[in-house]
Amino acid sequence: MIEIKNLHANIDGREILKGINLTVNKGEVHAIMGPNGSGKSTLAQVIAGREDYEVTKGEILFNGKNLLELPAENRACEGIFLAFQYPVEIPGVSNTTLLKNALNSIRKYRGEDELDAMEFLSLVKKKMSLVELSEDLLRRSVNEGFSGGEKKRNEIFQMAVLQPKLAILDETDSGLDIDALRIVANGVTKLKSPENATIVVTHYQRLLNYIIPDFVHVLYDGKIIKSGDKSLALELENKGYDWVIEEAAELV
Amino acid sequence: MNSSTVLKELFIKQFHSFENTLNGEKELPLHQIRKDAIKKFSALSFPSIKDEGWKYTNINPLLSKTFKPADSIPEIDPEFINKYLFDKKEFVTLVFVNGYFSKEFSESDSLPKGLILETISEAIKKHPELVLTYFSKSASSEKNIFTALNTAFANHGTFIFVEENAIIEKPIQILYVTKADDIFVSPRNLFLVNKNAQVKIIETYAGFGDRSYFTNQVTEFVINDYAVVEHVRIQDEQLNAFHISTLSVALEKSTNFSSYNINFGGSFVRNNVNAKFNGGFAECRLNGLYVTEGTQFIDNHTSIDHAKANCLSSELYKGILNDSSRGVFNGKVFVRQDAQKTNAYQQNKNILLSNDAIVNTKPQLEIFADDVKCSHGATVGQLDKDQLFYLKARGIQEKEAKAILIYAFASDVVHSISILQVRDRLESLLAEKLL
Ligand SMILES: Nc1ncnc2c1ncn2[C@@H]1O[C@H](COP(=O)(O)OP(=O)(O)O)[C@@H](O)[C@H]1O
Ligand SMILES: [Mg+2]
Numbered sequence: 001m002i003e004i005k006n007l008h009a010n011i012d013g014r015e016i017l018k019g020i021n022l023t024v025n026k027g028e029v030h031a032i033m034g035p036n037g038s039g040k041s042t043l044a045q046v047i048a049g050r051e052d053y054e055v056t057k058g059e060i061l062f063n064g065k066n067l068l069e070l071p072a073e074n075r076a077c078e079g080i081f082l083a084f085q086y087p088v089e090i091p092g093v094s095n096t097t098l099l100k101n102a103l104n105s106i107r108k109y110r111g112e113d114e115l116d117a118m119e120f121l122s123l124v125k126k127k128m129s130l131v132e133l134s135e136d137l138l139r140r141s142v143n144e145g146f147s148g149g150e151k152k153r154n155e156i157f158q159m160a161v162l163q164p165k166l167a168i169l170d171e172t173d174s175g176l177d178i179d180a181l182r183i184v185a186n187g188v189t190k191l192k193s194p195e196n197a198t199i200v201v202t203h204y205q206r207l208l209n210y211i212i213p214d215f216v217h218v219l220y221d222g223k224i225i226k227s228g229d230k231s232l233a234l235e236l237e238n239k240g241y242d243w244v245i246e247e248a249a250e251l252v
Numbered sequence: 253m254n255s256s257t258v259l260k261e262l263f264i265k266q267f268h269s270f271e272n273t274l275n276g277e278k279e280l281p282l283h284q285i286r287k288d289a290i291k292k293f294s295a296l297s298f299p300s301i302k303d304e305g306w307k308y309t310n311i312n313p314l315l316s317k318t319f320k321p322a323d324s325i326p327e328i329d330p331e332f333i334n335k336y337l338f339d340k341k342e343f344v345t346l347v348f349v350n351g352y353f354s355k356e357f358s359e360s361d362s363l364p365k366g367l368i369l370e371t372i373s374e375a376i377k378k379h380p381e382l383v384l385t386y387f388s389k390s391a392s393s394e395k396n397i398f399t400a401l402n403t404a405f406a407n408h409g410t411f412i413f414v415e416e417n418a419i420i421e422k423p424i425q426i427l428y429v430t431k432a433d434d435i436f437v438s439p440r441n442l443f444l445v446n447k448n449a450q451v452k453i454i455e456t457y458a459g460f461g462d463r464s465y466f467t468n469q470v471t472e473f474v475i476n477d478y479a480v481v482e483h484v485r486i487q488d489e490q491l492n493a494f495h496i497s498t499l500s501v502a503l504e505k506s507t508n509f510s511s512y513n514i515n516f517g518g519s520f521v522r523n524n525v526n527a528k529f530n531g532g533f534a535e536c537r538l539n540g541l542y543v544t545e546g547t548q549f550i551d552n553h554t555s556i557d558h559a560k561a562n563c564l565s566s567e568l569y570k571g572i573l574n575d576s577s578r579g580v581f582n583g584k585v586f587v588r589q590d591a592q593k594t595n596a597y598q599q600n601k602n603i604l605l606s607n608d609a610i611v612n613t614k615p616q617l618e619i620f621a622d623d624v625k626c627s628h629g630a631t632v633g634q635l636d637k638d639q640l641f642y643l644k645a646r647g648i649q650e651k652e653a654k655a656i657l658i659y660a661f662a663s664d665v666v667h668s669i670s671i672l673q674v675r676d677r678l679e680s681l682l683a684e685k686l687l
Contacts, residue, residue, distance in 0.1 A: 048645050052637075076647035084645075088638045092660025101656065102646035109647070141660075142642075158646065 018222035079165030185210030366418025375411035432461035505531030544577035
């Protein structure tokens with residue numbers, strides 16, 4: 001589904017990603033772990049198309065298309081969804097406005113008819129129950145005055161409505177209490193299908209108890225320094241990152 | 253002679269022709285006020301950028317024009333009028349064309365109880381004492397040459413008198429339409445709201461045609477104890493029009509005044525909004541919006557005088573400026589020595605949509621009392637990058653995403669308008685302009 005080859009990216013002239021290679025096939029769940037400041041969010045944002053980052057080398061293919069040529073909005077239309085680590089508040093723009101515009105823009109891009117108000121509402125209501133959000137959220141401004149947990153649930157709700165092919169969840173588990181974590185994880189699990197894929201960025205193992213990854217990668221200093229299966233996540237939880245970092249240093 | 257004196261001479265000459273058309277009305281006391289005003293006008297000079305309050309507002313484009321007084325009602329497409337009117341069944345409606353009252357388009361025969369609504373020239377004849385007690389008091393010709401000019405030519409406009417305890421449910425809409433024909437109009441309004449009364453008034457200024465024109469307008473408000481007033485002003489003049497206005501508000505004890513000053517049109521616009529607390533425990537909310545494009549210039553000068561203690565003023569002016577348009581905001585808040593327990597909040601926020609757009613903003617607080625809560629601030633910026641990226645990352649195309657953010661920024665100003673039809677209309681006007 002997505003192939004990232006030797007990806008290098010800078011911000012303000014400083015290299016943050018230093019040669020990332022990662023392939024995710026449909027139906028798979030990949031976890032990316034690593035200490036703070038490793039470049040996990042940077043990778044997520046570069047895939048989503050944030051222009052502040054300058055890609056200096058490498059490529060990203062998404063279902064065969066050169067992703068780096070597309071602006072963020074068209075990447076989303078192609079089926080990429082980023083659940084933000086820090087969802088921004090947008091006063092004055094209701095969740096309904098956001099979702100209706102997003103959904104219809106994506107449908108238009110794909111040559112599908114726009115949904116009418118009724119169809120939209122029934123879709124949205126169905127998806128809301130998935131993350132146990134109440135309907136008054138629709139009228140509220142995007143993320144404005146939301147608690148940390150509500151923001152994260154709202155991200156998953158949006159994902160449920162937009163039904164992406166590749167979802168990237170950036171620390172969606174951080175700041176969630178155990179109930180909210182369960183709700184979010186359930187939502188993600190229910191949306192999984194053999195046709196789509198998920199990249200879970202986290203530095204805790206606990207989310208991975210609910211969303212079982214097929215592969216676990218350790219990102220450190222802009223590079224993936226180790227990959228393994230779900231047992232790697234447990235090992236990291238018990239032993240920390242130092243041993244992986246040392247191991248990688250020895251290899252160089 | 254420079255252009256400033258040429259234009260002045262011309263207005264004075266036109267005043268004498270205007271006088272001659274007044275016939276018997278020359279004997280009415282109003283005419284003495286006009287004559288005093290034209291004297292003031294000729295003694296005052298047009299402001300230049302060296303004058304306080306006009307630093308960023310160069311009136312040369314106005315001085316280089318000549319205008320003649322409007323002398324008749326032109327043909328007008330009813331469609332055009334209707335575009336600016338709200339449902340006549342639910343509003344009391346007054347329409348003026350080129351300054352002249354138009355019976356044809358108005359709907360003011362059966363007035364709600366407690367409301368007197370007349371043209372200002374009628375009112376002067378019917379209740380001269382009442383009118384003259386307040387006329388030209390809160391908006392004085394002493395220092396302001398444009399107010400003096402308006403007063404000199406004051407003949408058309410609206411007089412509203414709301415009786416004590418009267419609650420006028422039907423909002424009053426007043427529409428001034430001008431044909432762009434190198435004319436000038438001087439609409440003059442006097443609104444008296446008595447104790448405990450409540451009223452909602454919408455003033456709209458619009459024009460049609462290709463040539464230029466000059467609206468020089470003054471509204472005086474006297475709001476008596478415990479009265480509640482909502483005032484919406486929609487300025488949607490032609491894009492080659494000159495528009496200068498003064499809104500002067502006297503707030504007595506425990507009154508509540510909300511103003512919405514919405515500006516879309518005009519090539520050169522200067523609005524003065526002056527509010528003064530003459531009694532304690534009153535509230536004044538000034539909301540403003542200006543949306544400009546092309547080479548439009550819109551200047552809003554507001555001042556709030558906390559002359560009495562325990563009052564609240566809250567001001568929010570927002571601007572969206574595109575192309576090479578320019579905006580000016582100047583907001584003065586005076587808190588006088590005796591005005592303890594004052595709350596005064598002021599904000600001016602601007603979004604520049606183009607590199608060539610400019611805004612000069614100056615919020616000013618002058619506080620002479622010590623027990624007060626005051627804040628002020630101004631921002632000039634572009635759209636928030638993080639918000640824009642968030643919308644785009646959801647699949648919304650860049651143009652739409654920007655429009656959504658601009659609309660959210662602007663519609664905030666009109667959200668609290670209580671007259672639903674007006675709010676809806678303004679929201680859809682904004683959507684039309686911005687989305
Ligand atoms: N907008 C930015 N401007 C400057 N530096 C940044 C910016 N975003 C991230 N960085 C830097 O890039 C590095 C990687 O950050 P990030 O991708 O957020 O890491 P992670 O998500 O793994 O914690 C950090 O050193 C961070 O300081
Ligand atoms: Mg991060």
